[in-house]
Amino acid sequence: MTSEIRQRAGFEPIAPGLRTPPADQLSPPQSEDEEVDVAVPSRGGKKAATNKLHPDDDIPDDYVTRTLEREPALPPIQWKNLLSEIQWVSAIVLTTTPLLAVYGLCTTKMTWPTAIWSLIYYFWTGLGITAGYHRLWAHRSYNASKPLQYILALWGSGAVQGSIHWWARGHRAHHRYTDTDLDPYGAHFGLLWSHLGWMIVKPRRKPGVADISDLRRNSVIKFQHKFYLPLIFIMGFGFPTVVAGLGWGDWRGGFFYAGVARLVFVHHSTFCVNSLAHYLGEATFDNKMTPRDHFITALVTVGEGYHNFHHQFPMDYRNAVQWYQYDPTKWFISAMQAVGLASHLKVFPDNEVRKGRVAMQLQKLHAEQAALTWPKHSNNLPVISWDDYQEEAKTRPLMVIHGFIHDVSAFIAEHPGGEHLLKAKIGKDATTAFNGGIYDHSNAAHNLLAGMRVGVLDGGYRLASDELAEAERLRTAANEAVDKAVPENARPPKAQFSAPQDELDLRGVDARATKYTTPGETYLIRQVGELKANVRDHQGRVGKW
Numbered sequence: 312m313t314s315e316i317r318q319r320a321g322f323e324p325i326a327p328g329l330r331t332p333p334a335d336q337l338s339p340p341q342s343e344d345e346e347v348d349v350a351v352p353s354r355g356g357k358k359a360a361t362n363k364l365h366p367d368d369d370i371p372d373d374y375v376t377r378t379l380e381r382e383p384a385l386p387p388i389q390w391k392n393l394l395s396e397i398q399w400v401s402a403i404v405l406t407t408t409p410l411l412a413v414y415g416l417c418t419t420k421m422t423w424p425t426a427i428w429s430l431i432y433y434f435w436t437g438l439g440i441t442a443g444y445h446r447l448w449a450h451r452s453y454n455a456s457k458p459l460q461y462i463l464a465l466w467g468s469g470a471v472q473g474s475i476h477w478w479a480r481g482h483r484a485h486h487r488y489t490d491t492d493l494d495p496y497g498a499h500f501g502l503l504w505s506h507l508g509w510m511i512v513k514p515r516r517k518p519g520v521a522d523i524s525d526l527r528r529n530s531v532i533k534f535q536h537k538f539y540l541p542l543i544f545i546m547g548f549g550f551p552t553v554v555a556g557l558g559w560g561d562w563r564g565g566f567f568y569a570g571v572a573r574l575v576f577v578h579h580s581t582f583c584v585n586s587l588a589h590y591l592g593e594a595t596f597d598n599k600m601t602p603r604d605h606f607i608t609a610l611v612t613v614g615e616g617y618h619n620f621h622h623q624f625p626m627d628y629r630n631a632v633q634w635y636q637y638d639p640t641k642w643f644i645s646a647m648q649a650v651g652l653a654s655h656l657k658v659f660p661d662n663e664v665r666k667g668r669v670a671m672q673l674q675k676l677h678a679e680q681a682a683l684t685w686p687k688h689s690n691n692l693p694v695i696s697w698d699d700y701q702e703e704a705k706t707r708p709l710m711v712i713h714g715f716i717h718d719v720s721a722f723i724a725e726h727p728g729g730e731h732l733l734k735a736k737i738g739k740d741a742t743t744a745f746n747g748g749i750y751d752h753s754n755a756a757h758n759l760l761a762g763m764r765v766g767v768l769d770g771g772y773r774l775a776s777d778e779l780a781e782a783e784r785l786r787t788a789a790n791e792a793v794d795k796a797v798p799e800n801a802r803p804p805k806a807q808f809s810a811p812q813d814e815l816d817l818r819g820v821d822a823r824a825t826k827y828t829t830p831g832e833t834y835l836i837r838q839v840g841e842l843k844a845n846v847r848d849h850q851g852r853v854g855k856w
């Protein structure tokens with residue numbers, strides 16, 4: 312790899328913790344009005360230095376594809392170029408600290424005060440990253456008072472993961488270009504790469520452009536960046552050692568347990584957010600990208616494990632939205648608000664959060680639905696006359712229910728109500744019997760039944776109201792005929808329908824199985840609950856009972 316390619320790719324070693332950009336690259340504007348000189352790829356693909364506050368000011372619409380096309384990635388890591396591509400400072404830090412921790416744990420007696428202090432300091436330095444670097448500075452999800460900012464900056468320094476400036480810039484790029492090659496720790500390159508690889512070897516591309524103009528103006532960030540190197544030694548190793556040494560005389564334990572071992576845990580805790588949180592768990596709100604929600608990730612990352620939520624709503628100060636989910640960072644920020652050190656905690660509207668969740672639930676349901684076998688639509692079934700149905704039913708067990716013709720041959724022997732009941736209805740319409748006339752079947756039975764459809768009965772089953780209308784039409788026609796043919800004084804009494812329509816009380820009739828007739832049988836079903844009390848009028852009339 313030539314230094315020219317390296318420059319073109321915008322390569323810049325970004326070892327966590329130890330390597331920070333030169334001070335001149337960082338010197339931020341002193342006021343909000345001051346402009347920052349930043350470079351973005353111009354239309355011609357060359358970098359153009361422009362005086363502007365935000366790097367996005369004239370960003371092309373096709374920035375991502377343009378950058379990926381025009382700024383070639385460095386060659387892939389192979390055995391032959393491995394040594395020259397290693398970021399030695401990061402690699403040494405990330406390999407020696409675990410070794411040193413193992414040595415310390417094997418050679419140093421653990422005392423209770425040191426164990427408790429190590430745990431406390433793990434959470435402090437972890438919170439420096441999660442509540443400070445991440446939710447405060449990278450995402451501006453709440454406002455922190457100056458004292459709280461200094462505390463978080465110091466705790467974060469003790470986590471030895473780079474300065475706030477460097478860390479938050481990379482993280483903003485990670486969110487903006489998630490799962491693309493402009494993501495500095497893209498999960499699409501694999502678990503190992505997103506966990507460690509991206510720090511151990513030189514990045515193959517410069518992370519995509521991200522606006523950090525706000526961070527450049529922050530005095531706490533400037534202070535931390537300026538004194539970053541001494542701060543990591545003081546807060547990473549000195550402070551935890553001194554507390555244990557002066558506190559209860561355990562200098563060695565303080566160094567190895569609260570210093571080194573604790574640091575290794577904090578490192579991999581944060582690295583899990585980039586790796587595990589993009590692999591393990593549920594896509595609760597969106598599955599377009601890799602972030603996932605999982606309790607285990609939350610447990611090992613001081614609450615950053617509800618990562619799918621976080622990528623959907625990055626400006627929300629919470630990662631966990633349910634009360635039972637583990638998010639000590641959220642609890643810490645709320646506590647800081649309670650004591651007046653934090654304010655303006657941002658919360659995404661609950662309605663939108665729930666929409667995201669429901670959208671994913673529906674997507675899953677649709678997938679599950681698509682995997683099931685569903686009954687044929689009536690449009691895809693042959694329409695068969697009653698007479699043809701009769702003929703066909705002599706050759707195989709067919710049964711009409713709900714206007715569909717069903718072939719029950721595969722089920723007849725399995726019927727929980729007995730074979731005899733089904734046999735008795737072959738070649739007939741069993742709608743009423745099926746819907747409560749004899750037994751009010753479950754949904755499952757309805758579903759099962761629908762799967763046995765083989766045809767549609769021509770005209771379906773006739774509604775009693777059709778029968779009534781037809782009877783009324785015939786009666787009126789007969790009366791009119793009589794009126795025309797016979798003088799008024801010689802007319803016989805007019806035909807009277809035995810059950811005039813207004814006597815029919817159809818309120819409360821269930822739409823699923825209203826009143827209907829089948830050839831030779833007429834039913835009026837008033838309510839599902841009364842189905843067993845159907846009245847059958849053998850003379851084909853429908854009326855009150």
Ligand code: HEM
Nearest residue numbers: 719727728732736741744745749750752753755756759760
């Ligand atoms: C192909 C049409 C039919 C299918 C798919 C079917 C399905 C079932 C199923 C799954 C059950 C179990 C209970 C339930 O899920 O509700 C059941 C029970 C029953 N079925 Fe059917 N059935 C059919 C037709 C009929 C007919 C036409 C009758 C009456 C003439 C009938 C009478 C009964 C009775 C009485 C029971 C209750 C059994 C008990 O729990 O003792 N079934 N049927």
